[in-house]
Amino acid sequence: MKNLRKIINGRAAVIGIPYLWLLALFFFPFLIVLKISFAEPIIAIPPYTSLLEWGDSFWPTIKASLDSYLFLLDDSLYINAYLSSLKIATISTLIALVIGYAIAYSIAKAPTRWRGILLMLVILPFWTSFLIRVYAWIGILKTEGLLNLLLISLGVIDKPLTIMNTDLAVYIGIVYSYLPFMILPLYANLEKMDFSLLEAAADLGCRPFKAFWTVTIPLSLPGILAGCFLVFIPAVGEFVIPDLLGGTQTLMIGKVLWMEFFSNRDWPVASAVAIILLAILVVPIMYYQKSQEKAIS
């Protein structure tokens, strides 16, 4: 009894419960997906072969196949989808960085009594479902949508622009949806910045614009990295935005994954797609962790 007490003390419980949660709801599902990726598709329920086969011997034989992974290499569709996802995520992240930095900087520089309200405005969209907000963009961007109506009534354009169902709509959707994830870490960083450093730079003969590049940007690097990772990582695997706003030519790995699972019912290939996506994202996720640890120390 006493020994048990020693093992299950408060500290272990506090740390242990989240770990158990992660183990049960992330690690085990991951193992299941990993297992399926090594199976072969069959028409059955579930639609894949089992990994272990119980023959006459006491020990089961392992029947693992790398076919799904080889198939991904074979068909250029998958490689192109990965590359296209990375490209769209990178460009979206950079656009979000430029816009997010400007917003975070102006909030950090705003009078204290305004900051709370401005931050609130950044977080406010989260009160509505993500899906509804993406649908709202359809209403704005479509041919007879609000944006085209506005531009035509202002006389800027004669014919409506085709934005809906293009890559541009995907960029708009991703930048819009993930902008708060860029602004919040940047603001947290810039808000702590000692603006007397900029005065010191000016005092030493540095022009305001140069002071921004040599003092503000380097000092906000942890915020920039955190914001970029928080936007980039989910944007790579994004499915809803390209599906709803993008066109047929918009190639993103999230869409491919969905098709493999639900249209083709090829679970092993879909699982392999997911595993490779994870492998690609592990690198930036680890960099993100490292930069966070650095920021804390």
Add this chain to the structure above:
Amino acid sequence: MTEISTLEPWKDSAQRPYIEIKNVTKKFGDFSAIDNLSLNIYKNEFFSLLGPSGCGKTTLLRILAGFEKPTEGSILLDGEDISQVPPHLRPINMMFQSYALFPHMSVEKNIAFGLKQDKLPANEIKDRVDEMLELVQLTELAKRKPNQLSGGQSQRVALARSLAKRPKLLLLDEPLGALDKRLREQTQFELMNIQEKLGVTFVIVTHDQEEAMTVSSRIGLMDAGHLTQVATPTEIYEAPVNRDVADFIGDVNFLEGTFKGNDNIGTQLDSDDAKCIVYATQATDVDIGRKLWFAIRPEKLEISKKKPDFENNVLKGRIEDISYVGCMSTYHVKLDNGKVLKACRANRERSAEHHLTWEDEVYLHWLPHSAIVLQS
């Protein structure tokens, strides 16, 4: 004669001031932080702006640096109007109260920052940085980052950085405020030595009167956006212009009374506090019957158990409190009418033979030339 005039250029009308602050007013909304202030500062001066917080001293410093534009008036540096010149183009550097060291740069990069803005050749920058590091004795710490420095070391880096460009004028905003007392005293002398060595004009803002007294050639005492007195430390202490100044710098006793006229000793004051006529050497030129004050510094009040052999300026009282600080003791002596005067005495002997203690009846005496006559 010429030597004296260069030591005290403010007394020589032929000397041209180096910095001329002309009728400067700075308003924030309706509030005037600086109110029609004029001041001349001369080359190689170590000038202190001293005053309580909120008196406008930091605002004046920031106007000199260029971070604030004067609402009215102008600033001349070496004969040139710099009121509208932005901070990065002024030949003036500032040492910030928070030091404002760039946390992402090493000590040497911090010091080199200003020189790089001037696009000096690399070898020249290196020589100048080495020279500055030597000046503040931080050569071994050149590669450290600011977060690896102690408070005193950060202060030196900030000083080295602000001096690296050899500014015409160096502004120091509470430069020693963050240091502990012992380090502060030591650093005061270092600042004075460096100032003398480089021949840069220093303007320092401080609320610490001892610091101002120690380092300054002259002190500008500020209150509510005005200069109340501009004078050398000795003049400010020994000849304050009013009771506020006398009270702000050091400890002081006031005797209030009415002016009885001048006689062969000097000013005669009929004091309610002393209940007799008291004297000061300094003659006064006001109407008889006007209210006046004598200011007497505690160290100039003699305290003794025996009645001193003087006819005038002898008051009797009882010791109410004693504050012993080692080198000296301050006695709080209550006069018959309840007025408390402070008298201090250096403890020159270890033994307490002449020991004065609580409730002792004592006599206080001052020489007529020790009293300062104040009209306000």
